[in-house]
Amino acid sequence: MLTLDDLSFSQDGFTLSLSGKVAKGERLALLGPSGSGKSTLLSLIAGFDWPDAGRVAWEGRDITQAAVADRPVSILFQDGNLFPHLDVFENVALGLRASLRLSGAERERVEESLAQVGLAGYGARRPAALSGGQQARVALARMLLRDRPLALLDEPFAALDPGLKTEMLAQVSDLSAARGLTMVMACHDLRDAERLCDRVWLLDDGRKVLDVPLGGLRDAPPEALRAWL
Numbered sequence: 400m401l402t403l404d405d406l407s408f409s410q411d412g413f414t415l416s417l418s419g420k421v422a423k424g425e426r427l428a429l430l431g432p433s434g435s436g437k438s439t440l441l442s443l444i445a446g447f448d449w450p451d452a453g454r455v456a457w458e459g460r461d462i463t464q465a466a467v468a469d470r471p472v473s474i475l476f477q478d479g480n481l482f483p484h485l486d487v488f489e490n491v492a493l494g495l496r497a498s499l500r501l502s503g504a505e506r507e508r509v510e511e512s513l514a515q516v517g518l519a520g521y522g523a524r525r526p527a528a529l530s531g532g533q534q535a536r537v538a539l540a541r542m543l544l545r546d547r548p549l550a551l552l553d554e555p556f557a558a559l560d561p562g563l564k565t566e567m568l569a570q571v572s573d574l575s576a577a578r579g580l581t582m583v584m585a586c587h588d589l590r591d592a593e594r595l596c597d598r599v600w601l602l603d604d605g606r607k608v609l610d611v612p613l614g615g616l617r618d619a620p621p622e623a624l625r626a627w628l
């Protein structure tokens with residue numbers, strides 16, 4: 400369980416202030432207008448920022464002040480964060496070892512991860528020699544290789560065409576279900592949220608204004624979500 404207790408964080412006139420819980424294995428979508436605080440919340444969970452007050456805990460362990468590397472998280476952001484000077488294999492291997500000094504078994508895991516996202520045989524290419532969708536899948540392979548229980552995704556599908564988006568959504572859904580990942584995903588599209596997630600938090604100006612299951616939502620949509628339908 401991911402627990403956020405009275406988190407509060409202020410930056411340049413913007414304040415994020417919320418509490419909430421995400422059950423183990425649950426997939427949570429963060430929806431809200433631009434600037435509502437979705438990325439800020441992901442940064443606080445990932446450890447790129449620290450809250451001014453409140454607590455972030457995973458399975459009862461307080462990780463509010465933990466270093467990024469010591470958190471149970473893997474991260475998939477919109478731009479994939481691939482290193483242009485490293486080849487595809489090395490970019491994925493970074494999920495396992497920052498030193499890139501891998502044992503034979505670890506090299507096999509990298510190859511397996513690439514195969515899982517349909518990129519077997521692409522290891523020697525540089526990111527620039529891949530399409531946008533393939534780059535997104537390299538980032539996904541790295542995220543999966545990290546094998547951390549909490550996946551944080553920030554609009555990971557925004558740059559993909561509809562066909563690739565559908566493919567990636569299905570892949571993330573299958574692979575995360577197979578691993579029982581807990582997921583928090585910021586997105587702008589309620590349909591993406593419905594395809595991947597169980598629950599949605601609607602953010603507005605740094606506050607959580609709605610916290611509901613996604614199943615059956617369209618039958619009786621809450622007023623706050625009407626604009627997103």
Ligand SMILES: Nc1ncnc2c1ncn2[C@@H]1O[C@H](COP(=O)(O)OP(=O)(O)OP(=O)(O)O)[C@@H](O)[C@H]1O
Pocket residue numbers: 410411413431432433434435436437438439440585
């Ligand atoms: N590095 C930063 N320095 C100062 N202010 C920032 C920084 N990053 C974000 N903000 C501000 O924090 C607020 C929340 O931004 P955030 O990126 O979390 O929103 P968001 O909901 O993810 O938006 P979007 O959907 O556009 O990605 C905004 O007012 C934004 O201008």
